[in-house]
Amino acid sequence: MRRALLAAAGGTAVSAAARRVARFRPPEVTPDPADLDGLDADAAAERLAELVRIPTISSRDPGEVDTAAFEAFRQRLTELYPRTHGALDREVLGDGALLYRWRSGSDEPPLVLMAHYDVVPVAGQEWSRDPFSGQLEDGVVHGRGAIDDKGALVAILEAVESLVVAGFTPARDVYLSFGNDEEVFGVGAQLAVETLTSRGIRPWAVLDEGGAVVSGIFPGVPGPAAVVGLAEKGVLDVELITTDAGGHASTPVRGGAPARLARAILRIEDNPFPARLHDVVLGMVDALGRHAPVGYRAVFAHAAYLRPALAALLSRASREANALVRTTVAITRLEGSQAANVLATRALAHANIRIALGETVASTVERLRRVIDDPTVELQVVSGNDPSPVSRADNEAFALVNAAARSVYPDAAVAPYVMVQASDARHFSQVCDSVYRFMPFDLSKRELAALHAADERISVAALHRGAGFYRYLLRHV
Ligand SMILES: [Zn+2]
Secondary structure (H helix, E strand, O other), rough: OOHHHHHHHHHHHHHHHHHHHHOOOOOOOOOOOOOOOOOHHHHHHHHHHHHHOOOOOOOOOOHHOOOOHHHHHHHHHHHHHHHHHHOOOOEOOOOOOEEEEEOOOOOHHHHHEEOOOEEOOOOOOOOOOOOOOOEEOOEEEEEOOOOHHHHHHHHHHHHHHHHHHHOOOOOOOOOEEEEEHHHEEEEEEHHHHHHHOOOOOOOOOEEEEEEEEOOEEEEEEEEEEEEEEEOOOEEEEEEEEOOOOOOOOOOOOOOOOHHHHHHHHHHEEEEOOOOOOHHHHHHHHHHHHHOOOOOHHHHHHHHHHHHHHHHHHHHOOOOHHHHHHHEEEEEEEOOOOOOEEEEEEEEEEEEEEEEEOOOOOHHHHHHHHHHHHHOOOOOEEEEEEEOOOOOHHHHHHEEEEHHHHHHHHOOOOEEEEEEEOOOOOHHHHHOOOOOOEEEEEEEEEHHHHHOOOOOOOOOEEHHHHHHHHHHHHHHHO
């Protein structure tokens, strides 16, 4: 009897699990048709190519910034998008951040669309063509900034220009916030936040660069996924420093500064931060896992109960997936002796750390100390900020981003995710609970790999769909 009862109970549990897996399917929603009227894909690509040719390279050293290039870029925008510049108010903040206001006549909280027009340098990279030639060839725009982030800036302006031409007025105010120093952690976007805050304006929603439409990043899901960042990891720069008396290299000592530094680095490498499945990543598993074949779905449907196993699975799936589930440490710079035959008096390693949600600068430094376990290795925090707050995914604003993405990418599964890079959006997440990080472009793995690297490029088709995404957003806001 007892055995029969247990078997029956077991059977119920199994069939409940089976039902859960059967129900674990994507929602059946027919996407709205894409809104590409009034957009000219080829003309947009020409304009992007022209803006890529203006080398707005940012640098932490103000003396190295070509201010004339930035000035030329701002000037060229007014000529390429004349109707936008006629209809919207424009302010230049600080050293060149742009803030536009498109008045609606309504006093509803506004939508803020963000992008940045500075780019990272190309030094030391092997480009197959001139990175600032802005070549438009075989349906592809080549050059530094083609995606990051002049691509997004152009897609936004193409959408706005087309709607202004059509006599459209948005249902709520729309601000365009275009930073000039995002790549060097500058203050441009912060000034935009301060400007709006000082006027008593709190955004309804904010959209900045971040996730994209990508394929093959999630285990078991081959199709395209539009991943929308709800939060971003913290960034922490730490220097590990060891010192010694120095001396002639002909009479070295055991356990000198470089050796102790190397040991510290290996201890960090051998003791990675724990992999954990944060709620946002769980939301991603929930959204994307529904598109997986049944074997995977059996796991993903029970993700909430399987957090440790899934965190382990993701940490092994790819570099990108690993970065989603844990704090990562990259040793980027090493310094030792300045001469070939002199013992180092100081050895230094620079660690660039991306802090997972749920951890902080303080808890990260504390764990590093513990792992290194060597009082002769000094840890100096150069700069650090905690992970951003998490935006909501259960509201109208997120639903709108979702619908806009599906209008131009009807086959894509839309999912929340954690952005592993830092963006200007973090400034807005202090004043708004609906800050989304999404670049509305479908990018191949190779195109993704070219961000901040050689041969950055975007297809004209992706740029066109990106503009369609913003058009949908503006028309339904
Ligand atoms: Zn960027």
